[in-house]
Amino acid sequence: MNDASRRTRAIAAAVLAAACAGTRAAPPVPSATAPLKATVSHWWTSGGESAAIRQFADAFNAAGGQWIDQAVAGAEQSRASTINRIVGGNAPVAAQFNTSRQFRDIVDQGLLNNVDEVAARGNWDRILPQTIIDVIRINGHYYAAPVDIHMPAWFFYSKKAFAQAKIKDEPRTWEEFIAALDKLKAAGLIPLAFGGQVWQEKIVFDAVFAQLGGPELFLKIYRDRDVKAVASPAFRNVLVAFRQLRAYTDPGAPGRNWNDATALVVSNRAGVQIMGDWAKGEFSAAGQVAGRDFGCFPGFGPKAPYIVAGDAFVFPKTAKPNVVRAQKLLATVMTAPGPQAAFSARKGSIPIRPDVDLSQLDMCARMGIAIMQDKSRQLPNAEMLVEPDLNGALQDVLTNYWNRKQTPEQAQAAFAQAMKDNTW
Structure with a gap:
């Protein structure tokens, strides 16, 4: 607790x-x-x-x-x-x-x-x-x-930054997304606007989890507390992909507020932010228009899960x-x-x-x-599925994994232990 x-x-x-x-x-x-x-x-x-x-x-x-x-x-x-x-x-x-x-x-x-x-x-x-x-x-x-x-897992991007990096299309797969981040980095931009706070790290993790692990694994772990699923190769792949993103953040990320990270995209200094759709309020407050100044996509592919919060x-x-x-x-x-x-x-x-x-x-x-009209795409937010005690414990596991030199296997073990310790 x-x-x-x-x-x-x-x-x-x-x-x-x-x-x-x-x-x-x-x-x-x-x-x-x-x-x-x-x-x-x-x-x-x-x-x-x-x-x-x-x-x-x-x-x-x-x-x-x-x-x-x-x-x-x-x-x-x-x-x-x-x-x-x-x-x-x-x-x-x-x-x-x-x-x-x-x-x-x-x-x-x-x-x-x-x-x-x-x-x-x-x-x-x-x-x-x-x-x-x-x-x-x-x-x-x-x-x-x-x-x-x-929906806490939107991908927002600067149209100018994408043009500067010569990125023509929105990524449709994880591989295309990583390739876009590489192009942004090569163009001298911050590829991923990131706020290094515990709750923001969890949001980005869950975005990666939903996209790469899929709804079935997401629910097995958060809803069903399936410890075997935590130990699976599929969940290990999610952890690996999550920490892969760290190489695309900037040195100022630790402790940064979410809206300050959004401001990096608004000002075209950064390419992408993975954040809830409340970030659009910051774009609107700056006079920017979706589709003209910034783009948005909720995931990869036409059936990407839509996390509801x-x-x-x-x-x-x-x-x-x-x-x-x-x-x-x-x-x-x-x-x-x-x-x-x-x-x-x-x-x-x-x-x-x-x-x-x-x-x-x-x-x-x-x-x-x-998207909400298609009930098959609706995926409950993790906080709808787990008690605050467990959610906090899992946040601690993920922030340790993100910020320290832990192996994916160590993170899997810590994740499973947190579930055992905080399941009533």
């Missing part, structure tokens, strides 16, 4: 104890005509992210609410802040988590309100992809409002009528067609629902929406 997971569980237990011990005096209830105030905690602080979250804020305010923005830089820091605020009796009205198993513990501790009423009104059972429903509906209740679908907002437990009303209004607004389209156009994601105006969305988003 990693330190972040230990903290989350300890804090959740403390919250439950505090709830049993008593409650604080409720503040005065505002008048019926006053706007419904909602403190909203999230980690969207980059240029593109800030422009996106404003779409929800504006829509909430227009619907009779008062959005009080509380951004905390860094996803893990933001989630820890939410838990700490629950402990301190000052919980936000809504808080961001990834569409994953990250909030399962606080659901189990009884610390969240459900939004079943909003889900029923919005026909979530019918319109949401099953991969999303499987994460946010727990024991028959909806405990989160999904706000986007992200995303973000959702949870609603800390409360019985205060106006807070509950604010929570329901937030969940309604965030999942409505208009705000969904406006948000995704700036965030780089695709909407959670199919009945939105696609005119605001770029070619990459439209490509993603078309």
Whole structure:
């Protein structure tokens, strides 16, 4: 169990104890005509992210609410802040988590309100992809409002950099991709814009895993915890290919933020970045247009797996009528067609629902929406399949392999051991 997971569980237990011990005096209830105030905690602080979250804020305010923005830089820091605020009796009205198993513990501790009423009104059972429903509906209740679908394994490239390196076509195979990186390197460019942070290393690894290992091996390992599959030659090949990419990064990669890596592609100093489609928000903020200034492809070949991930907002437990009303209004607004389209156009994601105006969305988003219609290509993100403890342990294994002189066999053994140690 990693330190972040230990903290989350300890804090959740403390919250439950505090709830049993008593409650604080409720503040005065505002008048019926006053706007419904909602403190909203999230980690969207980059240029593109800030422009996106404003779409929800504006829509909430227009619907009779008062959005009080509380951004905390860094996803893990933001989630820890939410838990700490629950402990301190000052919980936000809504808080961001990834569409994953990250909030399962606080659901189990009884610390969240459900939004079943909003889900029923919005026909979530019918319109949401099953991969999303499987994460946010727990024991028959909806405990989160999904706000986007992200695919964390897109390949973004600079059109100018490709032209400078005399690369005419998008790579259609892994071999063609490596050949393109070699050409970018020969042209004096940074071939692969990379952020050497643990979570970014895991994103790139999973992109390689999905493309080269295929969905069957991906699910055998992450969903089924098949230790024999970890020891297989196929998984070894994935590890070898993953570390092959290290030779195409630059000396400034360690510790680099994801949006700073994106900026290298935006400025044409780097050729390619493997990153979630939220990176498009940075291209948009810089005035760049998909298909004109930068290109995108979700993998190699017409049947490449499409990893499904995303973000959702949870609603800390409360019985205060106006807070509950604010929570329901937030969940309604965030999942409505208009705000969904406006948000995704700036965030780089695709909407959670199919009945939105696609005119605001770029070619990459439209490509993603078309792919999502083919359920056979949908592949759940690893964080939808494994508990946070195991995900953190596997991240540690991969960052050690990426940054140290380990053999693929050593990484396989460490990966298998992490699975054994963190499987409940």
